[in-house]
Amino acid sequence: LxxxxxxxxxxxxxxxxxxxxxxxxxxxxxxxxxxxxxxxxxxxxxxxxxxxxxxxxxxxxxxxxxxxxxxxxxxxxxxxxxxxxxxxxxxxxxxxxxxxxxxxxxxLDPGNCIGISRFAETYGCHDLYLAANKYICQNFEDVCQTEEFFELTHSELDEIISNDCLNVVTEETVFYALESWIKYDVQERQKYLAQLLHCVRLPLLSVKFLTRLYEANHLIRDDHTCKHLLNEALKYHFMPEHRLSHQTMLMTRPRCAPKVLCAVGGKAGLFACLESYRKHENSVECWDPDTNTWTSLERMFKSRSTLGVVVLAGELYALGGYDGQSYLRTVEKYIPKVKEWQPVAPMNKTRSCFAAAVLDGMIYAIGGYGPAHMNSYRKHENSVECWDPDTNTWTSLERMFKSRSTLGVVVLAGELYALGGYDGQSYLRTVEKYIPKVKEWQPVAPMNKTRSCFAAAVLDGMIYAIGGYGPAHMNSVERYDPSKNSWETVASMADKRINFGIGVMLGFIFVVGGHNGVSHLSSIERYDPHQNQWTVCRPMKEPRTGRGMENSDIL
The missing domain is CATH 3.30.710.10 (Potassium Channel Kv1.1; Chain A)
Known part of the structure; x- marks a missing residue:
């Protein structure tokens, strides 16, 4: 034919x-x-x-x-x-x-995905339209720098930056993208600023960023609606007693970017009682809750257990710890774009069994202990230091009231909370918080139980203290309400755990690995605050204890 x-x-x-x-x-x-x-x-x-x-x-x-x-x-x-x-x-x-x-x-690439999305919508190609929009969201940080992005209509931009699945390390990226779009044709587009600023999750920005925004951006400062939005965002930080009422609003709902839990370092082996037989790890594994699978990343330079782990600006930091022979003060970070670890400035002190946290773009290292001097016992620290990424330097801060190792640390409403731990003589249930504005520590209500080697997390404006030792292995959990300055007991885990990892993701608290007093654990559990219930998840590839844990979108 x-x-x-x-x-x-x-x-x-x-x-x-x-x-x-x-x-x-x-x-x-x-x-x-x-x-x-x-x-x-x-x-x-x-x-x-x-x-x-x-x-x-x-x-x-x-x-x-x-x-x-x-x-x-x-x-x-x-x-x-x-x-x-x-x-x-x-x-x-x-x-x-x-x-x-x-x-x-x-x-699809960052430079053509918006055009392909429009093309697909014009000709009714639904699957292609969805794929292009998914690509835009997943690669937003690159897309927002392209010519196609700057040529978006205000309604198209509204749809993109309103998307819950926008994949951004911080909400600052969304604001800067909006600001760049406005400035591309400021005379024509300034009238859309207030409407589009509603799409930015302003309460998810730091107090430092919001304050600087008000002082430096005249477009926002001169607009009544924009100023109101900034004030509401600051209230979210400074008035935590009203936070739960905000939680249902779009402005405070975290982006649902693909995230993983990163388990860093730790100890492996079957010999729970024989320190010399344990292998201290430099491995890094990431768990994707959507697929329930583990993926290995590049190994760290140093093997580390009882380390601190945080995520800052999309990069994974591993701090201090113990390598089986020495206590460490070295710090390294994993850069996802180049898939490699790089060293950064070491801490001022060697620290093991300490806690690390991120507050206002700075990394804090709190408490812990280092090696014993001569015939003395280990010195349990009440010292605190913070790292500034702009200068790559560590600065010592005001000391805590109590020396604490194996403590829990969280950030809530712009303040740093240090919970429980061990001071070298006693297991602790006391809690204190650091207020950066006045550079001092203040006591808050103590926990119901003494806890050491436990984990703490923040979810829905509440602080959770989970498991630990004090002086027996525990599976109990308690929750702190800052508006009442009081603790209440909630559902217990299935397993007793010490020295385990913790992460908050997708509205749940995940606990990973640890030790139950008899053996190392590979199990994972998930806590649902609305059901007040723990669920057992798929286990790790191998048992781990003393691992650092953080949630991130580095894959």
Whole structure:
């Protein structure tokens, strides 16, 4: 049939585009296209005609479709796809449309994804439209620097930055993207600032950033609605007693970017009582709760157990710890874009069994202990230091009231809380908080139980203290309400745990590994605050204790 077509033999239809004539057989065209079938078998005038003119299909696209009708193959390239897909869509040739969409999806990059999204919406290609929008969200930090992004309409930008699945390390990225879009044509776009600022989750920005924003950005300072939004965001930080009422609002809902739990370092082995037989790890594993799978990352320079782990600006930091021979003060960070670890400035003190946290763009190292001096016992620290990424330096801060190792530390409402631990003589239940504005520690209500080697986390404006030792292994959990300055007991874990990892993700608290007093654990449990219930998840590849744990989107 194709040879007959090529030689114009027994052809009964001519498709004309401009001056170009394409000879074909009606039955062949009708077999691959409902459009042609209706044209040649229905009551349309073309049924009896020997020539049909097409004014809205490109000549090359129609040639390719006729070729497909006879050979079952179609050549799709960047030069042809923009004319071929509309033609195949009009002629209702689903397989060609599907192949064009698959090709465009394979070509997605930060510079063309917005255009492909528009193209897909125009021609009703739903799956391609979803794929392009998903790509925009997952690669937003690169997309927001492209020409296509700056040419978005205000309604298109509203839809993108309102998306819960926007993949950003911090909400600052969203604000800066909006600011750049406004400044691209400030006279025309300034009128949209207040509307679009509603799409930025301002309460998720730090107090430091919000304050600087008010002082430095005259576009926001001069707009009454924008100032109101900033004030509401600051209330979220400074009035935690009202925080739960904010929680249902879009402005305070965290972005649902793909995140993983990173388990860093730790101890492996079956010899729980024999320190010399334990292997101290430099391995890093990441757990994806969506797929319930573990992935290994590049190893650290140093083996570390009882270390501190934090995420700052999308990079994973491993601080201090113990390598089996020495207590450490070294610090290294994992950079996802280049998939490697790099050293940063070491802490002022060696620290093991300490806590680390991020507050206002700075990393804090709190408490812990270092090596014993001469014949003395280990010195349990009440010292605190913080690292400034801009200067790559550590600065000593006001000491805590109590020396604490194996403590828990969290950040809530712009303040740093230090909970429980061990001071070298007693297990502690006392709690104190550091207020950066006045640079001092203040006591808060003590926990119900003494806890050491436990984990703490913040969820929905509440502090959770989980498991630990004091002086027996525990699976109990208690929760602190800052508006009442009081603790209450909540559901217990299935396993007793000390020296385990913890992460908050997707509205749940995850606990990972640890030791139950008999053996190392590979188990993982998840706490649902709304159900007040723990659920057992898929275990780690191997048992770990003394691991650092943090949630991140580094994969």
């Amino acid at each position: 194709n040879l007959l077509r090529q030689h114009h033999e027994l052809c009964d239809i001519i498709l004309r585009v401009g001056d170009v004539k394409i000879h074909a057989h009606k039955v062949v065209l009708a077999s691959i296209s409902p459009y042609f079938q209706a044209m040649f078998t229905g009551n349309l005038s073309e049924k009896e005609n020997s020539e049909v003119e097409f004014q809205c299909i490109a000549e090359a696209a129609l040639q390719a479709i006729v070729e497909y009708a006879y050979t079952g193959t179609v050549l799709i390239s960047q030069d042809t796809v923009e004319s071929l897909l509309p033609a195949a869509n009009l002629l209702q040739i689903k397989l060609v449309v599907k192949e064009c969409c698959a090709f465009l999806e394979s070509q």
